[in-house]
Amino acid sequence: MTGLLGAALPAVPLVAGLTGLLLPPSPKGATTGEDRARRAATVLGVAGAAGALLIAVLLLVRVGDPVETSTTWIDLGGLRVTLGVRLDGAAALVAVAVAAVALAVQVYSTAYLRRGPHDDVEVDHRYPPYAAQISLFTAAMLVVVVAGDLVMLLVGWEVMGLCSYLLIAHDRRLPEAPAAAMKAFLVTRVGDVGFLLGIALLGVSAGSFSIADVLAHDHSTGTLTAACLLLLAGVAGKSAQFPLHTWLPDAMAGPTPISALIHAATMVAAGVYAVTRLWPLFVATPAVLAVLGVLASVTLLLGAFAATAQDDLKRVLAWSTVSQLGYMTGALAVGAPAAALFHLLTHAAFKALLFLAAGAVIHAVGTTLMSRMGGLRRDMPVTFWCTVIGLGALAGVPPLSGFWSKDGVLAVAQAAALDGAGPAPAWVGWLVWLAGLLGVVVTAWYATRLLLRTFLGERRMPLLHPHDPPAAMRWPVLLLAVPAALLGLAGFTQFFAHRLFLPTAPAPGEQVLVHLGPALLLPTVLLLAGAALAWTGWRRNPAADPARALGPLRPVFTTAFRLDDVQQALVVHPTIDLAWVAQVGDEMVVAGVVKGVGRGTVGLGGVLAALHRAALPRAAAAVLAGALLVGLAAVLLIGGAP
Amino acid sequence: MTGADVLLLALGAVAVGAGVLVVATRHLVRAGLYLVVCLGALAGDYLVLTAELVAWVQVLIYVGAVVVLLLFAVMLTRAPIGASDDLDRPGWPAALIGGGAGLGLTVLLVDAFRWTRVELPAAGTAERLGEQVFRSWVLPFEVLSVLLLAALVGAIVLSRPDIGRRPDTASTDEGGRA
Amino acid sequence: MRPVIPYVTAALLFGLGVYGVLRRRNAVLVLMAVELMLNAVNLILVTADTTAKAALPHGGQVFALFVIVLAAAEIGVGLAIVLQLYRLRASVAVDEVPLTEPPVPVPATTVVERPATTVGVDRPSAGSGVDGPEGER
Secondary structure, three states, rough: HHHHHHHHHHHHHHHHHHHHHOOOOOOOOOOOOHHHHHHHHHHHHHHHHHHHHHHHHHHHOOOOOOOOEEEEEEEEEEEEEEEEEOHHHHHHHHHHHHHHHHHHHHHHHHHHHHOOOOOOHHHHHHHHHHHHHHHHHHHHHHHHHHEEEEEHHHHHHHHHHHHHHHHHOOOOOOOOOHHHHHHHHHHHHHHHHHHHHHHHHHHHHOOEEEHHHHOOOOHHHHHHHHHHHHHHHHHHHOOHHHHOOOOOHHHHOOHHHHHHHHHHHHHHHHHHHHHHHHHHHHHOOOOHHHHHHHHHHHHHHHHHHHHHOOHHHHHHHHHHHHHHHHHHHHHHHHHHOOHHHHHHHHHHHHHHHHHHHHHHHHHOOOOOOHHOOOOHHHHHHHHHHHHHHHHHHHOOOOHHHHHHHHHHHHHHHHHHHHHHHOOOOHHHHHOOOOOOOHHHHHHHHHHHHHHHHOOOOOOOOOOOOOOOOHHHHHHHHHHHHHHHHHHHHOOOHHHHHHHHHHOOOOOHHHHHOOOOHHHHHHHHHHHHHHHHHHHHHHOOOOOOHHHHHOOOHHHHHOOOOOOHHHHHHHHHHHHHHHHHHHHHHHHHHHHHHHHHHHHHHHHHHHHHHHOOOOOOOOHHHHHHHHHHHHHHHHHHHHOOOO | HHHHHHHHHHHHHHHHEEEEEEEOEEEHHHHHHHHHHHHHHHHHHHHHHHOHHHHHHHHHHHHHHHHHHHHHHHHOOOOOOOOOOOOOOHHHHHHHHHHHHHHHHHHHHHHHHHOOOOOOOOOHHHHHHHHHHHHHHHHHHHHEEEEEHHHHHHHHHHHHHOOOOHHHHHHHHHHHHH | OHHHHHHHHHHHHHHHHHHHHEEEEEEEHHHHHHHHHHHHHHHHHHHHHOOOOOOOOOOOHHHHHHHHHHHHHHHHHHHEEEHHHHHOOOOOOOOHHHOOOOOOOOOHHHHOOOOOHHHHHHHHHHHHHHOHHHHOO
């Protein structure tokens, strides 16, 4: 029964998505939301997400201990691919988060993808495929969540890449959208190659792709390290870790609900989740964890600093996601998957909330630039308070959810640094811990800046009359505010904590998710320091951007340490040049030879044809001369008449 | 040298000389007349070689019909009376091939027969030849008759432009050519 | 009787015929040269009757008769063609006879690559066929 529910979990949104893809796009001239295709798409999308949420909650209640069901799908000689689900408490919790965020996004999108007050063209006639792609996206993520087999996991993983491509490119009015979608697809694909190779290595080594078999098999150290490093590439791609993080900020070109979906529930969560899924493998390879720790620290600080200087509301949030993902992978690196998953869940709640609230602001103001916002607090109180909760959780204000989960990460990092606990070397713990503490300051600073620039101070666009969003957008935001505020307290309950800890985690005695103690003071103080810095900067001149305090570093942060340019110079240009060489080689050499042979043959044939097309005199001369020659040859060779 | 040899030599010389004139003269009509001489000399040769029927048929069909047809053709194509300058094209390949063929055959035949001597066979009278044709060679004879019929039909179709044309193009072509 | 005399006569006549066929430009003269070649063959056939002892007597003479009949048929058809040529072109020069197809090696390639252009290439030859010599065939 539980296995059946687990299989139904991705199947429901999958069916809804595939059915939705069959719907025609809304007619262009139709009154918004009044045509049948759009209504059907709305019903399908919301019902798919709601069904998935229902099943996920059921699973959460039923699943205590890990459940595994599988049937053999393909048997390739020594390799077995199974089709099955592997459910445990963590999977159920992540599934609930995914389904909840997906439902919120679906409901929110019904209102967001209407003609807004600032849209001069109709935007919603492509709503049906959009809703269907969200359903597919959700289904793919749920496949990753419940997959009991690495190949199944890879299928969901790749479908997610496709859906992210389609959805980021949804808004055709933005010139950067197609390029951003292409970038997201290609960058994550680079990682996916590593992921695929890692899976192949593990599968071949274990003789089966079933996760249970792979975990149970005793791999050689070299194989394990190589496989985990390769998997790490895929994780870095999907979860936007340091060298492969560049796609995430650009993906802001997609509609805001899609950003919420990608950042909170689906894409970026998949990488972290995949690591926790295969955690026993990673525990056995401290070297890989050390690499992960370095990447996490770099990502954490890079994202945090880049977020400080952005003017685009969504880009601030995007970089904050990169930074928070650094916390999650940092927790993984110091050997605390439960802390990582906890932060993943709270992050899903508050980041979805933040993006949807930001969407409400963008919907009302018609721009994403903070320099043109300001003073929205009076006109949009609901959005304001929800954003306050979200930002508070992001920065880690007690007792909001982010505080507890971030503290959990910092606590395990501290333990790893000071006591040498966990599988990773102590210096990794130090690195993650210090980066995390510094990240707290910076996060508080940019969260405060975001709030001040957007909602407080003087209104910088006086002509506008912003307003709180319609009900379909307001309610998802309001409902998401609840877990964003309170999910951290759930960490105290045994129900929650017991599920988050993996069955393979070390000793049951250490299963403490939330740490209450004097160590909590340090992040709180740092948080207050960061917020106070931004506050004082703003108090001095409310009209100016607190980011000017960054001085000469500001352009560097705005361009995120110019890593895009580095990537452009090191990867994109050589690739394009190589492609050019290959193209020229193909056109000139390969096709040239083929065409040349063809032309040469035809030309020779033409010459011969012209020779054969002789007029009577030449033809007669040739025939008679030929006869004479044959006769001569006969005489000379055979030798005269008999 | 018997009398037959002398006759053969003389007639052969006449035939070859007339043949040279046929291919060398610059008068179209004269070429036809030299052809008559040549063919007549050959008919004489046949007589010496005791091929009576062939000789008379040669005279009747070749000299009587073919050459007359050729002369008709010369006239129908409005050939100029008198010498023409555009009858020939550059002659060295023709001389090479023709000379090669003629001299080569000559060498071959001279080498084969030398100065041997043979008895003349019984005369090829109409009776003997008819016996052969209608007894041993009757099948080729019938095939030949079919060929003649085909040539007859072909000649008629070729010389009648209104045969085997589509009605629409025939009318426009007639008008255009008139 | 020495057979070498008529044989040599025939060989020389054949060579003259070949020379004439290749040398002459006028179609009627070409036909005359062809007659010379045919007669040379006839002479060889008749002479062979005297030198070769075959199972059937007079085979050579019978063949000579056949060849004469063939020559008559050939001259009939040949002259019909010559007259037709003269009617079309007001000339009987054999080296001015145009070949039915102009040598166009280009369409062979364009058929493979761009089918659209073959229409343009084909049209002129089709148009010349209406008023040209090929229109008669």
